Amino acid sequence: MLIPHPLLGLRDSQEFTYLGDAALMNRPDPATPDAEAVFCDYVFLRDNPAGVHRELWFHEQGDRSWLVVTRDTTTHEILGAELASDVKGAAK
Amino acid sequence: MIDLVTDLTPICALGGTVARIETFGGLTITEHSDLGLASLALRKGQSAPQPFGLTLPDVGQAVSKDSYGAFWTGRDQWMIEGQGQGAIDFAAAVRAEAPGVTVTEQTDGFTAFEIASAQGAAPIEALMRKLVNIDPKALGAGQTTRTGLEHMTVFLIRRADDRLVVIGMRTLAGSLWHALAVAARRLED
Numbered sequence: 001m002l003i004p005h006p007l008l009g010l011r012d013s014q015e016f017t018y019l020g021d022a023a024l025m026n027r028p029d030p031a032t033p034d035a036e037a038v039f040c041d042y043v044f045l046r047d048n049p050a051g052v053h054r055e056l057w058f059h060e061q062g063d064r065s066w067l068v069v070t071r072d073t074t075t076h077e078i079l080g081a082e083l084a085s086d087v088k089g090a091a092k
Numbered sequence: 093m094i095d096l097v098t099d100l101t102p103i104c105a106l107g108g109t110v111a112r113i114e115t116f117g118g119l120t121i122t123e124h125s126d127l128g129l130a131s132l133a134l135r136k137g138q139s140a141p142q143p144f145g146l147t148l149p150d151v152g153q154a155v156s157k158d159s160y161g162a163f164w165t166g167r168d169q170w171m172i173e174g175q176g177q178g179a180i181d182f183a184a185a186v187r188a189e190a191p192g193v194t195v196t197e198q199t200d201g202f203t204a205f206e207i208a209s210a211q212g213a214a215p216i217e218a219l220m221r222k223l224v225n226i227d228p229k230a231l232g233a234g235q236t237t238r239t240g241l242e243h244m245t246v247f248l249i250r251r252a253d254d255r256l257v258v259i260g261m262r263t264l265a266g267s268l269w270h271a272l273a274v275a276a277r278r279l280e281d
Binding site: 062 | 151152166169225230237244245
């Protein structure tokens with residue numbers, strides 16, 4: 001499986017380690033009154049879609065960047081990859 | 093007072109008192125024991141400095157000037173190389189050249205093996221095909237990348253068509269030499 005790194009081009013997926021759902025990037029605000037309940041959902045609840053999924057991959061044996069990889073979980077087709085820092089920067 | 097034993101003998105990463113060098117057909121692998129290394133990273137909003145007059149290169153590129161070099165390791169991150177600077181505080185020298193940015197000593201964390209070909213690019217590319225999942229044609233002269241080699245991570249720098257440098261973790265030195273030497277020996281057959 002090859003992952004299209006936005007800076008480095010197609011790279012062997014063995015260079016990467018997998019973390020999980022890209023929703024992990026949206027850490028809730030610990031200062032809000034309902035923080036405990038929100039963090040409970042953040043830590044324990046995950047969508048597990050059969051189909052297109054956005055997930056975090058770490059280029060451990062490469063440039064050490066975090067990527068948001070869009071993957072179809074039913075076919076393993078990689079539909080795209082972005083730098084997580086760009087995704088986070090765009091959301092701000 | 094207790095007499096302290098001060099007659100210590102410096103050794104190279106492979107354990108010898110002199111750097112190892114071995115030739116396999118057209119390929120010569122040399123342990124580069126006096127390479128000073130320091131990583132340089134920009135903090136948010138900082139612009140790139142020019143340590144030792146080096147223009148810090150773009151993605152996947154390596155540059156050198158006189159006895160200094162720099163190669164890209166990540167976004168806004170580079171490794172600075174100093175030939176013959178392995179026994180001094182190289183990070184302090186880089187920090188003096190690039191105040192304000194984050195500089196970290198790396199000399200003692202890594203070891204460099206220089207692979208030189210006496211028969212042009214072909215043996216270097218054949219060796220790469222045996223060892224790394226990187227297209228040798230996509231790693232031309234002046235280019236660099238970090239990838240996996242025997243499950244461990246290494247930096248590759250193609251200094252020229254007929255010269256490749258492999259920089260791996262210092263604690264991996266013996267195994268890394270073994271991997272390179274075995275692959276080079278098999279190319280002789």
